[in-house]
Amino acid sequence: MITQCPITPGNSYTYKFRIVNQEGTLWWHAHFSMLRATVHGALIIRPRSGHKYPFPKPNKEVPIILGEWWNADIIDVAKQAQATGGGPNISDAYTINGRPGDLYPCSQNQTYTLKVETGKTYLLRIINAALNNQLFFKIANHNFTVVAIDACYTEPYVTDVVVIAPGQTTDVLLKADQPVGSYYMAARAYASAPQIPFDNTTTRGIVVYDGATTANPLMPVLPAFNDNPTAHRFYSNLTGLKGGPQWVPVPLQVDEHMFVTVGLGLDRCPANATCQGVNGQRNSASMNNHSFQPPTSLSLLQAFFFNVGGIFTPDFPDNPPLIFDFTNTALSNDSSLLFAPKRTSVKPLKFNSTVEMILQNTALVVLENHPMHVHGFDFHVLAQGFGNFDAARDRQKFNLVNPQRRNTIAVPVGGWAVIRFRANNPGVWFMHCHLDVHLPWGLATAFVVENGPTPSTRLPPPPADLPQC
Numbered sequence: 412m413i414t415q416c417p418i419t420p421g422n423s424y425t426y427k428f429r430i431v432n433q434e435g436t437l438w439w440h441a442h443f444s445m446l447r448a449t450v451h452g453a454l455i456i457r458p459r460s461g462h463k464y465p466f467p468k469p470n471k472e473v474p475i476i477l478g479e480w481w482n483a484d485i486i487d488v489a490k491q492a493q494a495t496g497g498g499p500n501i502s503d504a505y506t507i508n509g510r511p512g513d514l515y516p517c518s519q520n521q522t523y524t525l526k527v528e529t530g531k532t533y534l535l536r537i538i539n540a541a542l543n544n545q546l547f548f549k550i551a552n553h554n555f556t557v558v559a560i561d562a563c564y565t566e567p568y569v570t571d572v573v574v575i576a577p578g579q580t581t582d583v584l585l586k587a588d589q590p591v592g593s594y595y596m597a598a599r600a601y602a603s604a605p606q607i608p609f610d611n612t613t614t615r616g617i618v619v620y621d622g623a624t625t626a627n628p629l630m631p632v633l634p635a636f637n638d639n640p641t642a643h644r645f646y647s648n649l650t651g652l653k654g655g656p657q658w659v660p661v662p663l664q665v666d667e668h669m670f671v672t673v674g675l676g677l678d679r680c681p682a683n684a685t686c687q688g689v690n691g692q693r694n695s696a697s698m699n700n701h702s703f704q705p706p707t708s709l710s711l712l713q714a715f716f717f718n719v720g721g722i723f724t725p726d727f728p729d730n731p732p733l734i735f736d737f738t739n740t741a742l743s744n745d746s747s748l749l750f751a752p753k754r755t756s757v758k759p760l761k762f763n764s765t766v767e768m769i770l771q772n773t774a775l776v777v778l779e780n781h782p783m784h785v786h787g788f789d790f791h792v793l794a795q796g797f798g799n800f801d802a803a804r805d806r807q808k809f810n811l812v813n814p815q816r817r818n819t820i821a822v823p824v825g826g827w828a829v830i831r832f833r834a835n836n837p838g839v840w841f842m843h844c845h846l847d848v849h850l851p852w853g854l855a856t857a858f859v860v861e862n863g864p865t866p867s868t869r870l871p872p873p874p875a876d877l878p879q880c
Contacts, residue, residue, distance in 0.1 A: 412705040413841040413857055414712045414786070416880035417443050432657040433789070434458055435562035436474070436536040436580040445489040445499070445847050448479060451540045456562055458656065465655045466558050466567065469534035469584060473525060477548065477575070477598050478506040479541040479610070489851075496678070496686035496693030498608075498848050505541065505598055505614035512597075512615035523616035525596070527587040534558075535583050539575040542847040544609060545601040545642070545780065545821065548573040549631035550618055551594040555583035557649065561817035563789060564652035572634060574601055574645040576782035578819040578845035591620040593628035602636045603780040603824035611636060642780070643823055647795055653813040661791045661811050662833050666764040670800075671699050672731045673781050673822060673844065673854060674773030677749045678702070689776055690744070695852045696844070697751035699731045702853030703843075704753040708880055711757065712839040715859055716870060727758040727856050731771075737799050738825045740774045748775055751853070758856060760834040762863040767793075767831045769800050770822045781854070783828075784819040787840035790832035791816050797826040805829075819845055837862045837870050 418424045434456050441450035453474045458464060479502040481488055492499035504511040504518070511518040527533060535555070539546055549572050557568040559582035567584075575581050599613040617628050634641045652658060678695040680686035688694035695702050706714070706722045714722035735742065742748060760766065770783055793809040809829065822828045843855035862869040 412707070412710050412880065414710060414839055416710050430456055432659050433562040434564065434657050435559035435582050436538060437562045438538045438540065438580060440540065445485045445542060447540070447847070448481070448485045448542055451476075453536060453538055455536060462656065465564055465652060466584065467532065470531040472534040472536060474508070475535050475537045476508050477537065477539050477541060477546055477614070478509065479544065480504040480506050480511060493851065496680060496688040498694060499543070501608055502543070502610045504612055505544075505546070505610065507596065507598065507614050507616040510616070514613055514615055525616060525618050526621065527618055528621045529587050529591060531587050533585045533587070535585050537573060537575060537581045537583065539577050539579050541577050543577070545574065545576045545782065546598045547601050547634050547638075547641075548575060548596070548598045549633055550585065550596040551629040551631040552589050553585060553594065553618070555585060558582050558584055560649060560815060561789065561819060563816040564655045564657065565815060566650045566652055566813065568648055570645060572641060572645065574642045576780075576819060576821040576845065577847075578782055578784045579817070579821070587620060589620075592623050592625050593620070594618045595628045595630045597631055597633060599633055600636055601634070601638070601642050603639060603642070604777045605637045607777060607779070639824055642821070643797075646821055646823075649815040650810070651791070651813045651816050659789070659816065661793070661814060661831060662765040663811065664765060665767045665831065667729070667760065667766040669729045669758075669766065669768040670731065670771065671768055672737060672771045672773050673698050673783065675776035675779070675849070675852070676702065676751050677776070678753070679750065695751065696849045696854035698854060698856050699728045700733070700751045701727060701756050701856065702751040702753050703855040704755050704853065706755055710880060711857055711859070715839050723755045723757050723857075725757055725759045725859065727756040737771050737773045738778065740778060743774050743776055753853065756856065757839070757859050759859045760861070762834065762837060762861045762868065764834050765831065766834055767829065769827060769829050770820070771800055771827045772822050772825055774825065778825040780821050780824040781849070782819050782821045782845040783842065784845040785832070785840065785842045787836045787838065788832045788834070789816050789818050790820070790830040792820055793829040793831055795820075795823055795826065795828040797823055800827040800829075834858065834860045835863070835868070836860060837868060
């Protein structure tokens with residue numbers, strides 16, 4: 412209901428889009444309810460013919476899709492959560508390329524295997540397609556060299572662990588430089604709020620060297636579920652490949668300054684109802700005290716294009732209505748802060764304007780890491796840290812030379828992140844938390860970017876058969 416109505420049963424929809432300043436790994440997925448648990452896939456963008464990777468060409472490229480699995484109909488899981496106002500049931504397993512691995516019951520023969528040869532290099536295109544969990548990913552006794560994130564190249568960064576939030580992609584080089592044998596690759600949750608129930612199981616695959624005879628693969632030591640320092644070290648050490656292919660410099664002149672709080676909250680439980688959210692209420696979430704309510708009769712893009720009133724209001728605030736000690740856990744249950752109104756409010760943007768947004772986590776209900784995703788744009792991540800953002804102190808940390816560029820940022824638990832992007836893509840674009848548990852609760856807004864001055868910077872005419880919702 413943002414850029415389109417849902418594709419109705421028995422019908423089809425054709426997407427046409429341009430790829431601009433992107434090389435690497437992206438992915439596509441359903442955006443209705445929790446369907447993306449299984450309706451998803453890799454989208455790989457390679458250099459044009461005659462162009463090279465900005466790193467030694469690997470011997471082989473391998474997509475690694477990390478997923479989440481329920482022993483239930485995923486729509487039933489979503490409906491139950493919606494009906495009760497609580498969170499959805501946690502998943503029963505994680506998967507690597509669709510296979511749970513040998514730590515789960517009845518799954519000993521459902522283990523992904525990657526065969527490698529000594530001395531060769533493999534480009535692993537890692538995608539986190541899980542719905543509600545960030546993940547730690549390791550291969551026993553091996554290092555990775557990160558070379559791209561969200562289809563944007565990075566300065567090579569060597570690490571023994573990858574941390575990846577739902578919606579993010581990470582391209583790494585894996586060199587088969589260990590003794591011939593078998594080594595487990597493994598993934599499990601990074602859960603920054605361990606007091607909230609989460610799937611604490613581990614999925615495993617096996618890296619098998621050509622000629623290996625051992626039947627007992629080595630297992631990597633995975634970080635603790637709540638290892639915030641390891642997660643922050645990984646995320647904050649990534650930098651962009653300045654001057655590399657598809658490099659986009661940071662825009663220095665800012666037209667729109669936004670300070671946006673992101674966090675959980677509550678919605679009133681209806682009279683004569685029983686709700687299973689926190690404090691017997693319905694769980695909710697908001698940005699700047701606006702809890703996003705999707706339209707039901709017409710998509711936002713259609714309403715914008717045809718100038719239809721009553722679908723949305725262009726009043727998403729640039730600042731929170733109330734300034735408080737955002738990350739103070741003593742305020743987690745302050746009822747005066749927990750209940751945000753449900754609204755379909757959006758932020759209008761001038762074409763080609765530059766937006767800087769400070770994303771500030773809050774401790775309302777619980778401190779948690781929020782992976783925030785922007786449709787339609789890549790953004791530069793200028794800085795990130797813990798506690799409340801302090802302009803005098805933290806602006807000095809901004810990287811305006813070679814910041815990482817991506818489309819999903821994991822705002823640190825009890826912390827903040829600063830992103831900047833140029834609004835050069837006309838239309839209506841969703842910004843939301845990429846944890847599916849938080850999206851229906853309202854942790855979202857949308858940007859309405861006006862048309863540009865030339866035919867190539869304007870929305871194309873809608874098809875004659877554009878469906879109504």
